[in-house]
Amino acid sequence: MGKEVKLVILIEVQPGKAEEQISLYQKIRPLVLGEEGCLEYELNRVSGSDVKFVLTERWASEECLAKHDETPHMKEADSISPLFRAGPASVLKLIGV
Template sequence: MSSKLSCLVYIEVKEGRAQDQIDLYNDIKPLVLAEPGCIKYELKRIKGSDTKFLLIEEWTSQEALDAHDATPHMIDADSKSPSFRVKPAEVVEVVDV
């Protein structure tokens, strides 16, 4: 049985590259929100930091999230992000209790 899940994605960018992360997010946000099963897709800057972000995603099911990861816009975004990120994003998947 599929159940709703959320992803908390910790992102750290290189000094002076925050706008690259913001621009990439703004470019793909409408595409992600239009995907079947996407409930929420929000980028937040961590208070007091110019280089740290938290991406909050909510999906109707694991299948919807898996399909999201395989979309052309996410594959393209994943190919661009190493140029401005300190390290790969850290993803924590959580479910309601």
């Protein structure tokens, strides 16, 4: 395995659509946590906002993350999320200092 990968994903949903984001997360979270190399997969709402979320992910390696992106549940999630999101998510890859 390679070096651990940490991601912070900034998500904004359309007004009134937060429950759709939460529901999708709750549906796929057990599947993602069961994937090889998944160390963390956690969604949090931004304090004071009804439309902003932060998803944090940790993967054992780039290879595990690449496999994650190709799973059927993630492909399905990627096809559904534009229905309730305000725009594309911003993915930030973190590098330790």
